[in-house]
Amino acid sequence: MDIILKNGTIPIYEQVYQQLKxxxxxxxxxxxxxxxSIRSLAKSLDISxxxxxxxxxxxVSSQLAYSIPGKGFYVATVDLKLKQSEITKKxxxxxxxxxxxxTSYDLSLQDIFERRMTDDSL
Incomplete structure (x- = not known):
């Protein structure tokens, strides 16, 4: 499991959550x-x-995982609608x-898409 943490404005727990998600x-x-396990992942990432x-x-609150008391956390089976909704949101x-x-370059996305569709060199 690859989790890469970066110093910055995004809290560490959010980075872990987003990457697992x-x-x-x-x-x-x-x-x-x-x-x-919570302890082993914390130790491997050297965090709390x-x-x-x-x-x-x-x-768990996002319905992407569930826990079994005394056993640990498991990935939930995610339905296709939820995946599509998340992908669309992203x-x-x-x-x-x-x-x-x-907009900062005085362009619109529509202009860019139209140019891309008509530009044979791309």
Whole structure:
């Protein structure tokens, strides 16, 4: 399981949550796969157990994981509608960022898409 943490404005628990979520959504982690124990993941990332616990709680509240008391945390089986909804949300967020960038150069996304469709060199 690859989790890369970066110093910055995004809290560590959020980074862990987002990266695990991405791995669940792209099927790197699949339904009923066991997640590393809170302690072992905290130790391997050299962060607090509380941080991992918070990330796992977010996964559970997002219906991306479940826990079995005394056994650990497991990846939930994610239905196709939820995956599509999450992917659509991510694309919309990215498009918003692209629109802001385009606007800063006095362009619109529509102009860029139209240019891309008519430009044979691309």
């Amino acid at each position: 991405r791995q669940i959504m792209d099927n790197t982690l699949q339904g009923d796969d066991e997640l590393p 157990v509380i941080t991992i616990k918070k990330a796992y709680e977010l996964l 694309i919309e967020e990215e498009l918003t960022q692209l629109d802001l960038l385009a």
